Amino acid sequence: MADVHCPMCGKPNPEEQDSCQFCGARLKPLTGATPVDSQPIRAGEKPTKRPTSEFEKVKPADEGPIHAGEEPTRKNTGELERSLPSWLKSLRKGEEPPQAESPADASPDLNLPAESQPTPSAESSAESLDWLAGLGSAAAEDEEEVPDWMAGLRGASAPGLEPEAPTPAEPEQAQPEQDWMSRLGGEAGQPPADSPEQTVESAPDWLSRLSQEAEKPQPAETAEAPAGEPQEEPAAPEENLPDWLDALKSKSTVSEEPSPGSGNDLPDWLSGTPVAPAETDAAAAPVFTSEPPPARDAPTEVPDWLSQLQSDVRAASDAEEQAEEFEPAAGPFPADKSGEPIPDWLSRVDQTAPPAASAPALVMSDEGESPVEPSQAAFSLETPDWLSKLRPDRSAETQGSPEEEAEPENLETADLPSWVQAMRPVESVISETGPSAPDDAGATEDSGPLAGLRGVLPSNPGLGTMRKPPAYAIKLQVSDNQQRYAAHLEKMVLEEGRARGLTPARLTSNRVWRWIISIILIAAVLLPLVSGRQFTPDMKLLPSEWSNTSTVLNEFPADAPILLVFDYDPALSGELEASAAPVIDHVLFLGARLGLVSTAPTGPALAEQFLESTQPYHLETGLQYTNLGYLAGGPAGILSFATDPVAAARLTVDGDPAWETTALQGVSKLSDFAAVIILTDNADNGRIWIEQTRAFIGETPILMIISAQAEPMIRPYDDSGQIQGMVTGLVGGKTYEQSYAAPGLARRYWDSFGLGALAAEIMIAVGGVLGAIMAWRARKQAGEEA
């Protein structure tokens, strides 16, 4: 049973295994190479646009362009296996298992230039090696474990380059078909003949050997050219040759004595390839050229393009040393961090090559100059699919590499083949397809943190038009008000921090003034009472409501029951007694019977006190009155009394049946009273009596004897006719008394009332004016202090 070698670890696995039993990598690709990718691009053919979707399928999902300063990430190239071309797969299947030769062992033997900086002199060579540069860069930067098939590829090319017999064939001796290689090297400005030894040293033998093997059908021609060269060079010991190389030598009839290192360089799968002469020609020739096979007279020669490559590398190394002071930012690839050995041939080749983004590998310009044509011929070879799959990685990684900074700006624009265009960054495609940007918009930063980035900063300093900044005055513009406010604020702050002295408290407190006012008022009130003199004349202007009250009272029949409501507080008893005394006196002189009731708890006592103090004469002559006492419930009590007075007040204050008394005989309801006289100092009480009794009182008139303070609220009822008469305060009582012509309590109070009111008016007026002046002065003083 044939074993299948793992593409990742290189270990043999049974053929029926789908995945490696050692590393788990997939052994059988899920999909093969796309037919489109397998089509080679030959010289003279127009590249066709290919859909990039195929590339995207192979491209890892997390793959993205690496910008300047970013760390490269490890990439799994195992997925690229499925994109290998069929010819490469067939080669791999026929190869022998690797002979435990690790890439680390082979890489030190590489003799490629260690470092190189792209210089303008190496443009053409850099362009031609761009596709290899991507490969080398990917290997160098990723620093991941290289699969065996890749290691075998490198191992076949790396070792034994130095001892290999040089190929002294000069460019002039090459066949016309191989001029593209010589011209490719000639673009670098250094003819390969100048440094033949360098070419021999740096050219990979496996490539030269492949070319030799391609010439096997003409052994006579190929044996001539390198005949003398190996004699000059120190021959490598033959004991280093592996067996498979010995077998190769035995099969080769015209091959020279192999160089010591050539046997170690070639991998088995490559060494096995030339064993079959008929097949090797058919398989190897299309790999490197699509043109008819070149001249076979110098089969052992190193191809000119490879020798030119070495010369370019040398020249680039020299130029780098000279240009170090000019390109401080340029340096080797930043992928040497993991410490894994990097094949020098890959790193050198890659560093030699200019960045792919700046110098496209394939210049397909139709109007290209003559130096470009050889490169076109060189890259008309069939491009391996696996290399095309590697290209995006490389292009992405080299996009932000410092080497891009050294890109010469004078490179002409060239048409790219479709597979290269598909690998180009999106930004470059957009810049090409989009409207042409200004020339200065694509300026590449060559220093600083933005080094290598194009078009990040505007070419012109500043974002807008250059304008002289306006001149601003340094002096603070402060208005007069602002200065004044600032001065006030400063003064306030200073005063806050200043200690204030204690000012002696003024002795004239409010209490003194109150005593003074009280003494004046008391003196004014007592003066008429004490002196017995009349200071105020009688009223000449009688109130209008007085006549209505007098008219109602005069219409009472004799011995009519009158209901007196005492709904005032003891505090205002003086005013109301003086107001009601002349009216009640008038009623009693008419022979009326009185029923007393009150909605205030103190009302019955006030009623008794009122009669005793104001009507002593009538009491002595047999006044008939009945004190019904207190009506609880407020409005409800009034309503109840209005609805059914007998039920609401059954007993007198003495506990006797109220409605059986002489004063209330013939009265069973509210309308049976001849009149209802309400004495109140509260407008609400008067309003409730009017409202609650209106529906039950019938034609019985309602008279109101009220305090002066209740006048505004009761007067609307008088104006609307809901009450038939009203006596207001001491003035009303004095008026009624004056019209009744019997001086009484109102007269005694009248002088005191007049003098007291006058004293109060004078004090209020004088005090008010003085107070206003003092307040005005205080404000003025405060304003001045502020």
Next chain:
Amino acid sequence: MKLKGLFSTAVAVLCGLVVLAGYFVRLDILVNASNTLITWAILLTAFAILLGIINLLIVHVGKITRKQKGGFYSIILIFAMLATFAIGLLAPHFPPASPAFDFAFRAVQLPVEASLMALLAVTLTYASIRLPRRRLSVFSVIFIITGLLVLLGTAPLPFLGDTPLVSDTLRPTIAQVLAASGARGILIGVALGALATGLRVLFGADRPYGGK
């Protein structure tokens, strides 16, 4: 709404409708029912006054027991209240107690309340004097001028009697036009408020008796 709230609302609405109907429909059954309900309300109000007196007694007893500030005055208040209450209960049935009850009213309550009103006169005078100094504004000046005009128009001047143009014109205009106009507005507002409150109670929107 719970059953308790529904029942209380129904009772309140029903009582209000019955009393209201007693105003407009003079049916005996409605008048008797209305009077009965009103009498119940009067009893509850009277009992509420008694509850207020008992609550006042408890508060002042508490102040005495906790020896709070003013406890001495609480002792006087409780003593006076209980004495007056006892005399009031005995007065209708014990004739010698009646003069004592009258004396307590005339010698204590009546002079005290009248004196407080007299102090109010002094306080108002003093406040009127201080008003321009404390708050000098247009409204303060208007207030003082109005007060002076009403006093001047109400009280007679010594040896002059009525003040011309003030007693017969300004004072009646202020009292019977300006003040009455404001009072009418207040009364209308009170009437509308009472109407709205009554309707809300009748419709169950307001439940001052409890329930949500």
